[in-house]
Amino acid sequence: MDADASLSGVDGRDRLRSQRMLEASRCLAGGGETDAILESLLRAARQLTGARHAAIALREEPAGVERLLFSGEDGDARRRLSALREGGPQADRKNASLELPIASRGERLGSLHLIDPPAQGFDADGLEAAELLAGWASLPLAQERVRRLAERRLGDAERASRALEATTSMALAVGGETDLNRVLEAIARRARALVEARTVVVALREGERLEIVFATGEFEPVALGTRLELTPSWRRVLESGAPERLGMVAAELGVSARELGVEARSALLAALRFRGRELGVIAAFDRLQEGPGFDAEDVGLMVSFASSAATAVATAQSVAAERLRNTIDSAERERGRWARELHDETLQGLGALRVLLSSALSRPEDGLRSLVGGAIDQLDGEIANLRGLIAELRPVALDQLGLAAALEGLADHHSAVSGFEVNASLELGAESLHPELESNVYRVVQEALTNVAKHADAGSVVIDLSRVDGTLNVLVSDDGSGFSATQPPPGFGLVGMRERVELAGGELEVQSAPGAGTTVMARLPAETQP
Structure with missing residues (x-):
């Protein structure tokens, strides 16, 4: 009887285990939420092994943070598991816990922990069932991993599609458009719609500053044209081409809300770069929906958009530069024509008239002599003025003697007329410069000296x-009176000087402050005579 009872008890336990395994398998096959399936497997693991607590530890991707699921008789399971895991995996020396790996295709997804076994310990059948359940747990986890990977890839594809759409939209909007102002307007408006910003500002680089050239949204129009210092945040974006998100806008950009034209709590900066050239920056401020901060998707979209926008800006600038170059070339040719015309016709005629008047002086009439003498003096003055005008239009020395001699003559002329001392150091080397470059340099120095004469009240000038x-x-x-660099006096001619220098492929920088004089510096490629 005792043997039969023992066999009956064994058969009962086997049937119970089979029933628990069948229930677990049905839950697994029925699908549903991953956590619900794992909780069902945890309950089965406790029932089949006799453990007081069971837990599954998962590594969440992509952050790699551990997440725990528990099943037990009380709320002490988390503390017990932490204490037992300090010694590492596998069953401890007192058989108080057991850790079984959960893996799929050689990749570990987590682990099954059985804590506090029954008094007799974990038996062989219980361990076998636990190993089988750990294997089953890998199935929903692997499916969840595949599902999340597919969602990430779908999200990446959607973001790539949006970026392509933004780039294509930008290209279509400015396709064939060569007017820079209209291109800047299209860039600002589409960038604002793309990242749902409260305000978007476009700033283009001008030497060591950024000039606000266009803005849309909530913006103070008086800030248009403001030149901003290239603080570290602006410079990093320009030089690296990498976007930046800012949380403390005024402090990190180093500008006041008045200078920037907008009060903002967050910003997204993207560089306008074209073939290594740092053209400027698109700055978006305060996201309207789910803001004010911008997220990673906004960053990706803005980078793709800025790449297309930079191409449009560079094209418009190139066309504008070509138009300006043609205008300046035409003006230079016209200057030369007028100089020749004045010299060959007007000046020669005045000279001949002077000779006739001089011959009339030999006549005895005193009144006539006095009249003719006055006319000759007036003609002498007009001839001198015409010669000066010819020199202004196209200095003869520039064509005949070269740049250095022309600049020395220009310096002497201004020193004599305006009364300031000019010290010139002209180290141009042996090779002759290209005529167009010589003309541009002459005009820049000429304009700078004219500004000194008109505005500076200087005692001395250095040309180097x-x-x-x-x-x-x-x-x-x-060493004159100087001026505020952000507000040059009217008629100072900075625009003309900057255009000439930039058309020659160079850079112009003007340094000045009230009472501290003014320094004009230009750096140009030293293109030589072909």
Whole structure:
């Protein structure tokens, strides 16, 4: 009887285990939420092994943070598991816990922990069932991993599609458009819609500053044209081409809300770069939906958009530069024509008239002599004025003697007329410069000296030209009254000087402050005579 009872008890336990395994397998086959399936397997693991607590530890991707699921008789399971795991995996020396790996195709997804076994310990059948359940647990986890991977890839594809759409939309919007202002307007408006920003500002690089050239949204129009210092945040974005998200806008950009034209709590900066050239920055401020901060998707979209926008800006600038170059070339040709015309026709005619008047002086009439003498004096003055005008239009010395001699003559003329001392150091080397470059340099120095005469009230001026490693450095510095660099006086001619220098492929920088004089510096490629 005792043997039969023992066999009956064994058969009962086997049937119970089979029933528990069948229930677990049905839950697994029925599908559903991953956590619900794992909780069912945890309950089965406790029932089949007799453990008081069971837990599954999971590594969440992509952050790698551990997540725990528990099943037990009380709330002490988490503390017990932490204490027992300090010694590492596998069953401990007192058989108080057991850790079984959960893996799929050689990749570990987590682990099954059985804590506090029955008094007799974990038996062989219980361990076999636990190993089988750990294997089953890998199935929903692997499926969840595949599902999340598919979702990430779908999200990546959607973001790539949106980025392509933004780039294509930008290209279509400005396709064939060569007016820079209309291109900037299209960029600002589409960038704002793309990242749902409250305000978007476009700033283009001008030497060591950024000039706000267009804005859309909530923006103070008085800030248009403001030149911003290249603080570290602006410079990093420009030089690296990598976007930046800012949380403390005024502090990190180093500008006030008045200078920027907008009060903002967050910003997204993207560089406008074209073939290594740092054209400027698109700055979006305060996301309207789910903001004010911008997320990683906004960053990706703005980077793709900025790449297309930079191409449009560079194209418009190139066309504008070509138009300006043609205008300046035409003006230079016209200047030369007028100089020749004045010299060959007007000046020669005035000279002949002077000879006739001089011959009339030999006549005895005193009144006539006095009248003719006055006319000759007037003609002498007009001839001198015409010669000066011819020199202004196209200095003869520039064509006949070269740049250095022309600049020395220009310096002497301004020193004599305006009364300030001019010290010139002209180290141009042996090779002749290209005529167009010589003309541009002459005009820049001429304009700078004219500004000194008109505005500076200077006592001395320094002109320094030097060629270093293929670069022609031009400097004109005075000790005059100076001015605010952000607000040059009207008629100062900075725009014309900057356009000439940039058309020659160079850079112009003006340094000045009230009472500290003014320094004009230009760096141009030293293109030589072909």
